[in-house]
Amino acid sequence: MSTVRKVGLVGWGAIGRVVGTALAEQQVPGAELTCIIDNRPLGDTAPAPQRTFDEALECCDLIVEAAGQGVVREWGERVLASGTDLLVASTGALTDDDLSKRLLATGPGRVYFTGGAVGGLDLLQAVRSLGPLDEVRLTTTKLPSTLEQPWMDEELLSKLRTATGPVEVMSGTARDIPVKFPKSTNVAASVALAVGDLDAVRVRVVADPGARHTRHVVEASGAHGAYRFDVAHLPDPGNPATSQVVPYAVLRSLAALAGRTGQIL
Known part of the structure; x- marks a missing residue:
């Protein structure tokens, strides 16, 4: 493998634009933006050539997914089978057990995921080595408009649209919720992948019309200790469903994969 990672970026949206621009400006030592894959014409403003997926696999050794879970489902195995590594931002796709097993079994490319908008995952992974956690809870609070989904009935949509304070939209496990949202x-x-058990993580999704920030509260406890992580991010102005910090988490993961030293990984 070359000393410089040749990166193909999938998606030129709220996440992809930040990641692609930083790569094009050589802000990540050891990584260069080789091409962009998107199903929309990008014109002359994109900082790298637009390529098809098949063309990208010919010239890249790392594909960065920044376009949604569907990309991981449709292309993940083909990327890895070609010998190209895959960095997944849409970790919700990995709650599909069959897909996750197939990705882990496919090579010679390797699959990685980024923690995105939440911290503490490295500590949860370390605690997991001591033994299972008794309880893991995640409460996510967002603006109601970012949580509307095609499967919702009129009663639930009305509840979201007329809310004057925080309302619970849905609760379930980390296996169930990412499929619905x-x-x-x-x-x-991401929390479930760190804990190692999709069904052990209980999730509440809350809509709050007064939520200036997107909030994620992780609470975990077990025989070895108790842990709580509370993060609040400004939503991306172009796509409020995404926190502004997410592309920078992707860039940090890219820097680690590119071999930057002197950092806590």
Whole structure:
């Protein structure tokens, strides 16, 4: 493998634009933006050539997914089978057990995921080595408009649209919730991947019309201790379903994969 990671970026939206611009400006040592994959014409403003997926696999050794869970489902195995590594931002796709097993079994490319909008995952992974956690809870609070989904009935939509304070939209496990909210609850999947058990993580999704910030509260406890992480992010102005910090989490993961030293990984 070359010393410089040749990156193909999937998606030129709220996450992809930040990641792609930083790569094009050489802000990540050891990584260069080789091409962009998107199903919309990007014109002359994109900082790298637009390529098809198949073309990208010919010239890249790392694909960065920043376009949604569907990309991971449709292309993940083909990327890895080609010998290209895959960095997944839409971790909700990995709550599909069959898909996750197939990705882990496919190579020679390797699959990685980024923690996105939540912290403390490294500590949860460390605690997991001591023994199972007795309880893991995640409460995600967002603006009601970012949580509306095609499957919702009129009663639930009305509840969201007329809310004057926080209202619970849905509760379930980290296996269930990311399927229902594919663009809004990747954090649930990230926490579950760190804990190692999709069904052990209980998730509440709350709509709050007064939520200036997107909030994620993780609470975990077990025989070895108790842990709480509370993060509040400004939503991305172009896509309020995504927190502004997410592309920078992707860039941090990219920097680690590119071999930058002197950092806590």
